[in-house]
Amino acid sequence: MMNIEEKYVVDVLLSEEEIQKRVSEVALQISKDFKDKEVLLVSVLNGSFVFSADLIRKMDMKCKIDFISLSSYLGTHSQGKVKILSEFKEDIIGKDIIIIEDILDTGTTLDFLKREIAFKKPKSITTCVLLDKKCARKTEVDVEYSCFEIGNDFVVGYGIDYNGFFRGLPYIGILKESTQ
Ligand code: IMP
Numbered sequence: 001m002m003n004i005e006e007k008y009v010v011d012v013l014l015s016e017e018e019i020q021k022r023v024s025e026v027a028l029q030i031s032k033d034f035k036d037k038e039v040l041l042v043s044v045l046n047g048s049f050v051f052s053a054d055l056i057r058k059m060d061m062k063c064k065i066d067f068i069s070l071s072s073y074l075g076t077h078s079q080g081k082v083k084i085l086s087e088f089k090e091d092i093i094g095k096d097i098i099i100i101e102d103i104l105d106t107g108t109t110l111d112f113l114k115r116e117i118a119f120k121k122p123k124s125i126t127t128c129v130l131l132d133k134k135c136a137r138k139t140e141v142d143v144e145y146s147c148f149e150i151g152n153d154f155v156v157g158y159g160i161d162y163n164g165f166f167r168g169l170p171y172i173g174i175l176k177e178s179t180q
């Protein structure tokens with residue numbers, strides 16, 4: 001049986017080195033901006049698990065992390081409807097929340113999540129995204145930290161998947177069907 005990862009080729013868009021360098025820069029900036037604050041990172045599963053793990057290890061500040069599971073994508077197309085598949089385990093009230101998201105695409109997911117968190121009365125809500133597909137935006141969302149702006153291609157790797165595959169790649173690439 002053919003492995004799904006063999007039916008596609010992944011054209012490198014952002015190398016492992018480029019990603020690590022930029023994630024370090026953003027982690028240091030966040031550490032400066034949030035020094036001595038009571039920060040709770042909210043990592044959006046599943047796509048941002050690798051980004052979150054790198055970011056928290058490169059940060060120079062005290063913080064807690066919680067994970068929330070959302071779903072809006074099926075295959076390569078957004079369904080436009082967000083579902084929460086898990087709940088918060090840490091208290092949100094009075095905390096400085098930093099949402100960690102893999103990709104900001106149409107904006108539906110982040111807009112929804114920010115509203116959900118706002119209901120829980122945090123002190124502040126800040127957003128940190130790995131990739132920003134600015135040209136695909138349908139809902140305006142403010143983003144304070146963005147690592148890379150990319151075009152409207154479907155990408156995989158560094159935690160980001162296609163139907164659950166390709167998450168383990170250390171780089172980010174554009175998914176193309178193999179001609180072989
Ligand atoms: P939005 O609600 O349209 O902004 O979609 C954001 C979510 O869709 C991200 O958190 C990703 O999980 C997923 N997504 C968007 N673009 C891609 C992609 O190119 N590859 C894999 N997942 C994607």
Ligand code: MG
Nearest residue numbers: 044047102103
């Ligand atoms: Mg996601």
